[in-house]
Amino acid sequence: MKARRDVYQAIADPTRRAIISMIAGQPHNVTAIAEKFDISRQAISLQLKILTDCGLVKIKQQGRERFCEAQLDKLSEVSAFVDQYRQHWESKLDALETYLEKLKKEKHGK
């Protein structure tokens, strides 16, 4: 088993999703990100490494600071995966709802 560093694995972690949400608006340096979480700076650094490894974050060194910038085009892969089943779940929801409505009416009818 090798370390998987793909987008799916990257967004599987809630902390990483929170980081993405944080820097999507504008870049932050590592310390600024770490301050928003209850975990250590090292832990954040590790999450950032995972995010950069899979290409969702780009780091720009500026003096002693490293600004983390969101680079989310790889998310399109996830989007494509989900969208291929879009009909599957959208229609199913409707069908289920209709079915439940019918059930209700039948019960009340008795």
Place this chain on the structure above:
Amino acid sequence: MKARRDVYQAIADPTRRAIISMIAGQPHNVTAIAEKFDISRQAISLQLKILTDCGLVKIKQQGRERFCEAQLDKLSEVSAFVDQYRQHWESKLDALETYLEKLKKEKHGK
């Protein structure tokens, strides 16, 4: 740290995504699914447990067989997450196109 059993974590694994793709068309029983992979039936059972735990798969017992059916409405959560960043990646459709090509080839390969 507790076991996370959310949709993001569920689709993080390629085997689980393959299982979803397999049963999205029509339900399969556990053995039928296991036969398509190089790993043991037990391993598949475990992946199915994760998928059912998070609500992406529904199991219907029928005699000694357990038919696994895709129940993908929870994917809307992932869709919502990705879509909020759509503007970040929309311009870069290359990755999507590549992915779709890959999907096509995989389907023909079977």
Place this chain on the structure above:
DNA sequence: TATAAACGCAAGTATTTACTTGCGCAATAG
């Protein structure tokens, strides 16, 4: 120039993941 800030690297740990093999039990086919 001394000091603090921003960070990486490395070692260490607990927990989780992704499997495996072996066993047993209920449903069904011969």
Place this chain on the structure above:
DNA sequence: CTATTGCGCAAGTAAATACTTGCGTTTATA
């Protein structure tokens, strides 16, 4: 009835994950 099929349960393992603390290096700042 007996054999086989379908599948769960349990124990065991290797690797990955998600952290921690401590230390060292570079770059600003007082």
